[in-house]
Amino acid sequence: MSELAPYKAEFLGAAINGGPLSFGSFTLKSGRQSPYFFNAGQFYRADLLEAISTAFGQTIAEADKAGVFLPEGADKDTSKPTFDVVFGPAYKGIPLATAAVSALASLDKQRYGSIGYAFDRKEAKDHGEGGNFVGAPLQGKRVVIVDDVITAGTAKREAVAKIRAAGGIVVAIVVALDRMETLPDAPTKESALGALRREFGLPILAILTLDDIIAGMKAFATPDDLARTEAYRAQYKAED
Incomplete structure (x- = not known):
């Protein structure tokens, strides 16, 4: 884990020690038998939530200040934030978005103090304030979507469509983990x-990748878990 940035190493350590990242045999939606499983819903404890929120905040801040969220060919003015809202798709994305915004404010309140968060409702509310969204308005705003992993990409496509329909401009997607594996039945070795x-045509960033997990496993995992995870990577790793 020494090769990882400190916040990534801390995030990986928290995921392993706290239980969100576990090893064994798990059946995925694709039907594949995976030797590891990542469950962002397990970051419910305060110390674990701090680790994942810091990781999201750092990842977003680094990309923001590097101009990653700006369109190709745009003036690379990064003196102010290049995004306005962090959006979390319901349900797992909701705490991730709120935690990321809080972490950004802790990193640099002057720069990120006005950044908002938003999330969608599974069903539109027909009373009170109504609507399909909760949180910051999306009209005309530059939006970063955050979530745990990308499996088939369905939830992310739905989020992009909803945000665009509301007048928002999606500038990036940031996930906690890139499994780096091919889509089932894909004609090419492309990942989700x-x-x-x-x-x-969006930047899609991941805090950790399967390569990062395997590098970290060498310090704590059993030889069998490590061998099975490396074999899984060799079998399913995408080429993109």
């Missing part, structure tokens, strides 16, 4: 992350 990047 790569397919979304190609489809929308």
Whole structure:
């Protein structure tokens, strides 16, 4: 883990020690038998939430200050934030968005103090304030979507469509983990992350990748868990 940035190493350590990242045999939606499983819903404890929120905040801040969220060919003025809202798709994305915004304010309140968060409702509310969204208005705003992982990419496509329909401008997607594996039944060795990047032309960033996990496993995992995870990577790793 020494090769990782400190906040990434701390995030990986928290995920392993706290239980969100576990090893064994897990059946994925794709039907594949995975030797590891990542569950962002397990970051419910205060110390674990701090680790994932800091990781999201740092990842977003680094990309923002490097101009990653700006369109190609745009003036690279990064003296002020290059995004306005962090959006979390319901349900797991909701705490991630709020935690990321809080972490950004802790990192640099002057720069990120006015950044908002928003999330969607599974069903539109027909009373009170109504609507399909909660949180910051999206009309005309530059939006970063955050979520745990990209599996098939369906939830991210729905989020992009909803945000655009509300007048928002999606500038990036940031996920906690890139599994780096090919889509089931894909004609090429393309990952879900790569397919979304190609489809929308957006930067898609991950705090950790499967390569990072394997590098970290060498310090604590059993030889069997490590061997099975490396074999899984060799079998399913995408080429994008």
